[in-house]
Amino acid sequence: PPSQDGDVERHLSLQLQGALSGGPAREEAEEAEEEAGAAAAAAAAAAFLCPAAGCGQTFSTSESYEHHYALLHREVCASCKRSFPSAHLLDTHLLEWHDSLFRLMAERRDMYQCLVESCAEKFKSSKDRKDHLIKVHQYPADFRFDKPVKSKSTKTMTPPSRDHSVPMDVNIEACERSPGDAMETGPSETAADQAPQPGMENTPVSPPSVTQLPRPRIPPSICFGQGATRGFRSRKKRV
Amino acid sequence: MLSPASAASSGLAGRRRWGRGCTVEELRARRREREAALRSARRLQQLVSKRLLREDELIEDVCVGTDSGTTAPVSEQEVAELLSNAHKGTEERIKSLRRLRWGLQHKETQQTFIRLEGSMRVLIGLFTSNLADLQMEAARCLHELSHAQDPEVVEACLPATSYLLTYLSGHSTALMELCLYTLGNLAVETKVVKKQLLPQGIIPVLASCMQSPHLAVQEGAGYALSQLLQSKEAAEEIIPLVLGSGLSQHMLRLVCSDLEQGMGVAVEFAWCLHYIICSRVNNSLLVSQRTLPTLGQLLVALASTMTTTTPAEGLELLVCPVVRCVSNLLAEDEPCSGELQAQAECLLRAVFVFIRSFLPRHLFIVQECLWLLNNLTADDPALCSALLSPDLFPSLLQLLHCQKASVLVLTVLCNVAAKGPAHCQALHQKAGLPFLLGALALSDDQAVNQVLELAHLLFLHWPEAAIGFVDHSGLQALERHRDNLLLREKVEALIRIASQLAAPPQDCPLEASAEDL
Structure with missing residues (x-):
């Protein structure tokens, strides 16, 4: 246009829009909520109790409760209790660690899907995938959500570490409260689940035999409430 | 007749607090000061801004709640202490991070932080931890860092981008919002965009955020996209990708969505569309998506609400980019003005409603409107x-x-x-x-x-x-x-x-x- 005053106005508004969180409507709502929250807090100490089994944490605001729930109880592996930041990462984890056919299939074709959801590539091994993540997607070599499921001896079972060389792991307290929650926690199932099952048929597309699967507590296709722990489900053949 | 995209390069944006304690005079003075800076930057083709999400009460909390020195930079030793995890309960660590975040508003502390060995690693560790409150506080620290003027500080945040993007596929709205604005701020550095954000798949992730039912997430995605789209390299690398992912249609939908609730969303995506259109990468695609009549209709609708009710606060910030989009599309060589035929006269009248309503306070809208009038009347x-x-x-x-x-x-x-x-x-x-x-x-x-x-x-x-x-x-x-x-x-x-x-x-x-x- 003949003038760029409009651009100046746009940038002024960006810079001066401090202290807001998602538009005026939301701000008002939050203020109202804050007031209500303060009143409620005066009446009863802890307003929000996390309903997830074995959690029992309390929260003073609905926001912090919502955030906690989303972080810890939305995408959780039923077998090893690890929680994941996204459905894609949980699916990948379930497939690779709790699908007994996975190893067999991975021998025949590339099965390790890229952790970047928009990337369709698959790899022969998690090592190849890791190289791809680092090379193509510029992921850090120690990408936190690509760590193998460890056997019983887990870091999180050890007392809070003073070791500054491993400062990335910050899950101590949650473990104290609910040992199963930590992302770094190893599987609660035995390692046998992860090992290839020697006696199984090696047709990659056949649905897994139910008896040999770790049994999820809840049917895999069903989610309760805001989301629930998910167990293994067959990803290979869905009609 | 096409408007140049405001080119982005080195950071101009500074930090200003917009707390409730400021007097009107202070705010006016601040605005004048900013405006002068932006105008001179505009002449140099460097219009870059970052947005800061900050909660007032928290600032006051730290300000009032703790003793003196809260507004002063934090020393290296203290930064190290604040980051150390040993022998601390969660509550204490949250307090430490809050103190750190407050310190990170200062350039000196930002420098101290990025020069301290392992500091970013620790912060990312906290950010990816499963302690919800701690994670949020760490995310806020990253957000403060992303708002820094110094490119070095912004680049120090590079190791966090894969996680910032990962959490955008999650379910925590508050965290997503914070991640979106942090990414939007980081996107000002072209190096960050090219080296990390694009390879890490920011475009598809933002595309999924646009589908979120939460207005705050939509608006954050719009902000991050607008920051990406206005960069100098956008026409070569980003805009083709965005158009290829079919995002322009979603943008159009969000610009025209519920304005009473989602004015902020509409503003962000209107600017996105403007940056795309004035890049002229593929305007025939936008024309084929009926962008012109749709936005024309929006302007007519906005004008008609303005004649009956007092205009919503900040409406000019929406009208400006929409008017530009329409003007720019009218200026395209291919005859797309035919699409406007039926509503052209309504649009003409709408333009006059804007001129009358925005004078004399928002002269810049009058200029935009006259330019649209020019493109409308040309042929x-x-x-x-x-x-x-x-x-x-x-x-x-x-x-x-x-x-x-x-x-x-x-x-x-x-x-x-x-x-x-x-x-x-x-x-x-x-x-x-x-x-x-x-x-x-x-x-x-x-x-x-x-x-x-x-x-x-x-x-x-x-x-x-x-x-x-x-x-x-x-x-x-x-x-x-x-x-x-x-x-x-x-x-x-x-x-x-x-x-x-x-x-x-x-x-x-x-x-x-x-x-x-």
Whole structure:
């Protein structure tokens, strides 16, 4: 246009829009909520109790409760209790660690899907995938959500570490409260689940035999409430 | 006629707090200061801003709740202590991070932080931990860092981008919002975008955020996208990717979505569309998606609400990019203005509603509107006639004496005059000689140049105008500009033409003298 005053106005508004969180409507709502929250807090100490089994944490605001729930109880592996930041990462984890056919299939074709959801590539091994993540997607070599499921001896079972060389792991307290929650926690199932099952048929597309699967507590296709722990489900053949 | 995208390069944005404690005077002074900085940056083609999400009560909390020194930078030793995890309960660690975040508002602390060995690693560790409150606080620290002016600080955040993007696929709205604004701030550094954000798949992730039912997430995605789209490299690398992912249609939908609730969303995506359109990467695609009639319809609807109710706060920030999008699409070579046919006159009237409502507070909207008026009237005789109607035309003429608008007003009048004798006759009747003489008295060379153009068109198509002009000492008014080197040639040619036309009929062919111009 003949003038760029409009651009100046746009940038002024960006810079001066401090202290807001998602538009005026939301701000008002939050203020109202804050007031209500303060009143409620005066009446009863802890307003929000996390309903997830074995959690029992309390929260003073609905926001912090919502955030906690989303972080810890939305995408959780039923077998090893690890929680994941996204459905894609949980699916990948379930497939690779709790699908007994996975190893067999991975021998025949590339099965390790890229952790970047928009990337369709698959790899022969998690090592190849890791190289791809680092090379193509510029992921850090120690990408936190690509760590193998460890056997019983887990870091999180050890007392809070003073070791500054491993400062990335910050899950101590949650473990104290609910040992199963930590992302770094190893599987609660035995390692046998992860090992290839020697006696199984090696047709990659056949649905897994139910008896040999770790049994999820809840049917895999069903989610309760805001989301629930998910167990293994067959990803290979869905009609 | 296409507007240049405001190019982004090194950071201009500074940090200002916008707390509730500021007086109106302080805010005004701050605004003036910012505006001056932005204007000079605009001249250098470096319009870059970052947005800061910050909760007031938290600031006050830290300010009031703790003792002195909260506003001072934090020493290296203290940064190290604040980050250390040993022997601390969660509550204590959250407090430490809050203190760190407060410190990170200072350049000095930012420098201390990024130079401290392993600090970013620890912060990312906290950010990816499964302790919800701690994670949020760490995310806020990252957000403060992303808001830094220094590119070095921004680059120090590179190791966090894969996680920031990962959490965008999660379910925590508050965290997603924070991640989106952090990524949007980081996107100001081209290096970060090229090296990390694009390979890590920011475009598909933002695309999924656009589908979120939460307005705050939608708006954050819009902000992050607008930051990506206005960068210098956008036309080569980003815009093709965005168009290829089919995002333009979703953007259009969000611009036109529920304005009462999601004004912020609409503003962000309107700017996104503007940056895409003025890049001209693939405007035929946007035309095929009916962007022009859809946005035209939006403007008409906005104008009609403005006539009945008081305009919503900040509406000008939406009208501006939408008007630009429409103007730019009208200026495309391929004839897409046909799509507007039915609503063109409604749009014309809407433009006048905007002009009247936004004057005098938001002059910049008037400029945008006049530019749209120019593009609307350029090839459309019917709209030129509509413009001459008594309920619109006087408003246009009034703008002549608005310093920033006069050239544009005259350009629009030239569009009308160029349509031939009938339009010139009407123009002559309605604007009249006093208008022309008044315009000649303007002090702006560019404006006077445009008046000469207009007068020439008028005389050419409607010689009566020339006669009146000479009778009312128009030639003397022209003489005054003879000394102006830039205008001299045109002035002299026009004096010649006017004198010839005003003189009793002779054999002098009009066309010959017209060619002098």
